[in-house]
Amino acid sequence: MIEIVKNKEVAQENVICDDLEQFKTDIENGLQENPKTIPSMYFYDKKGDALFQEIMNLPEYYLTRSELDIFKNKTDQLIKAMDLQADSYFELIELGAGDGLKTKELLKSLDTNNFKFDYFPIDISSNALDLLEKDLNEVLPNVSVKTKQGDYFKVLDALKMSKKPKIILFLGSNIGNMTDDLASAFISKLGANLAPGDKLLLGVDLIKSKDIVLPAYDDSKGVTAAFNINVLERINTQLDANFDLSQFKHSPEYNEKEGIAISFIESKSDQTVAVKAIGKSFHFEKGEKIQTEVSRKYNDVLISKIILNTDFKLDTKIMDNKAYFADYILTRY
Numbered sequence: 483m484i485e486i487v488k489n490k491e492v493a494q495e496n497v498i499c500d501d502l503e504q505f506k507t508d509i510e511n512g513l514q515e516n517p518k519t520i521p522s523m524y525f526y527d528k529k530g531d532a533l534f535q536e537i538m539n540l541p542e543y544y545l546t547r548s549e550l551d552i553f554k555n556k557t558d559q560l561i562k563a564m565d566l567q568a569d570s571y572f573e574l575i576e577l578g579a580g581d582g583l584k585t586k587e588l589l590k591s592l593d594t595n596n597f598k599f600d601y602f603p604i605d606i607s608s609n610a611l612d613l614l615e616k617d618l619n620e621v622l623p624n625v626s627v628k629t630k631q632g633d634y635f636k637v638l639d640a641l642k643m644s645k646k647p648k649i650i651l652f653l654g655s656n657i658g659n660m661t662d663d664l665a666s667a668f669i670s671k672l673g674a675n676l677a678p679g680d681k682l683l684l685g686v687d688l689i690k691s692k693d694i695v696l697p698a699y700d701d702s703k704g705v706t707a708a709f710n711i712n713v714l715e716r717i718n719t720q721l722d723a724n725f726d727l728s729q730f731k732h733s734p735e736y737n738e739k740e741g742i743a744i745s746f747i748e749s750k751s752d753q754t755v756a757v758k759a760i761g762k763s764f765h766f767e768k769g770e771k772i773q774t775e776v777s778r779k780y781n782d783v784l785i786s787k788i789i790l791n792t793d794f795k796l797d798t799k800i801m802d803n804k805a806y807f808a809d810y811i812l813t814r815y
Contacts, residue, residue, distance in 0.1 A: 502720070506760055509717060513757075513764045513772075520747075522659055522775040524713050526607055533709040535581060540705060542697040546583065548807035549653060549685050553587040556800055560588060563798040563811040564649055564681050571598040575641065576651040577634050579603030582614045584653055586621070593625050600626045604637045638675040648676055653685035655807070658778035665778075666788045673793035673814050682794060682812040689741035689779040690806060699734040699743050699777065707732030710745055710774055722758035729753055733771060741779035746771035785810055 505524065512519040526534070538546040553560070566572065574592075576585055582603060589601060601618075605611050611629040618627050630637040641648070650672060657665050672682060699706055710732045714725040733748040749766035756763045778784075782799070789796065794812040801808045 502759075506721060509721060509757065510760045510762065518764075518766075518770070518772040520713055520717075520772055520774050523606070524716060525709060525774070526610075527712075527716050528609055530709060530712050530716070531607060531610055533705060533712060536705050537701070537709060538583070540701045540703065542701045543706075544694065544698055544804075544806055545655060545687055548687075548802040548804065549655075549809065550584050550587070551802040551804075552800055552807065552809050553584040555803070557587060557591045559800050560683070560809065560811075561591065563800060564683065566592075566597060566649070568595055568597050570647070572647040572649055573602060573641065573644065574599050574649050574651065575602040575604065575638070576653070577604050578652070578654070578656050579605050579614055580607075580610055580654075582618065585651060586618070589618070589622055589625050593622055600628055602628050602630055602637075602641065604630045604632070604634055606632065635671060635675065638672070642675050642677075645677070648680040650676070650680070650682045651685075652682065653809075655685055655687040655777070655779075657684060658687060658780070659776055660778070661776070662778070662784070662788055666791060669789055669794060669812075670792045676793075676814045678814055680814045681797075682814070684785075684810045684812060686780040686785065686808055686810065687777070688801075688806060688808055689738075689781050692736050692738045694806070695738070695743055695779065696734065696736045699736070699745055700732070704732075706734075706745075710747055713774060714747065717757065721760060723755060725755050726753070741781070741784075743777040743779070744773060745775040745777075746773055748772075780808070 508521050508524070512521060537543050576582070579585065585603075592599060603611060603614055608631045611631055615627050615629050618625060630641075657668070660668060669682070676682075711727055711730060714723075714727055714730060717723045718725050729750045730747050731750060733746040734743065735746070736743040749768060749770045751768050752766070754763050754765045786796065789812060793814055795815055796810060797813050798811040799808050800811070
């Protein structure tokens with residue numbers, strides 16, 4: 483899911499957006515585009531967070547299980563690939579930490595083997611961070627958890643002042659919510675906030691057949707559909723809009739050759755929607771689609787291309803047992 487950046491923005495009591503002006507601007511600009519778009523970061527209010535947690539447990543949604551398989555069963559390989567030493571302090575920084583499901587497996591092993599580190603989960607969702615910190619304090623009380631709420635790069639800019647060795651985790655194929663050019667720029671920007679020798683663990687979904695991929699974005703229970711449509715409900719609530727949710731439907735697509743899954747919200751009828759907080763109305767033709775999320779799938783060639791003009795080199799690739807998913811270990815040079 484965009485498991486971009488899955489940037490998370492949580493609303494106070496699911497009503498007030500942390501940056502309402504930015505929300506207005508992004509929705510206005512997106513709905514004026516042709517084709518129309520809504521940034522995927524706005525999936526994640528309290529309801530969106532809960533729906534995505536439900537999605538991750540669906541039988542069709544293989545992504546979480548696949549990367550969890552790596553973190554549970556190949557933890558020693560991960561630690562070795564990241565060149566971690568028990569007697570050398572490092573900072574473990576996770577971008578878009580969410581509920582930390584997979585990372586907990588790594589944290590357990592590091593804690594058991596007395597590694598010296600601080601864990602910095604970064605997320606735009608304060609709700610997700612609060613829940614994660616509470617959980618880790620209960621299940622791994624010896625692990626030092628220092629939550630950081632906000633934009634990835636603003637937090638990284640502050641953390642780089644420590645000059646300590648850093649391991650960046652960017653999991654769940656969040657990178658797949660970006661175009662290849664944006665992904666390359668994103669990784670380049672990460673490199674600018676790191677020192678030579680620092681590591682990036684990049685989790686990506688691998689290119690697979692349509693019969694495996696598409697159901698992950700169109701489950702039989704309709705949870706993903708509810709997750710996608712929820713962004714319209716959020717616009718209604720926070721921007722005083724009048725989207726009739728019954729007149730829109732979830733409409734995903736997957737191009738197996740290119741390895742790109744796209745989620746759309748499709749209008750079921752000719753209709754006009756007013757967004758009072760913006761002071762504008764937007765017309766939709768029957769069958770017209772709003773693009774809400776792009777989920778790129780990868781292979782070695784694509785990863786090599788994306789990091790070609792960055793300050794990273796590829797060290798190791800670790801896959802789950804079905805070879806659905808890969809964690810690439812990159813080193814900043």
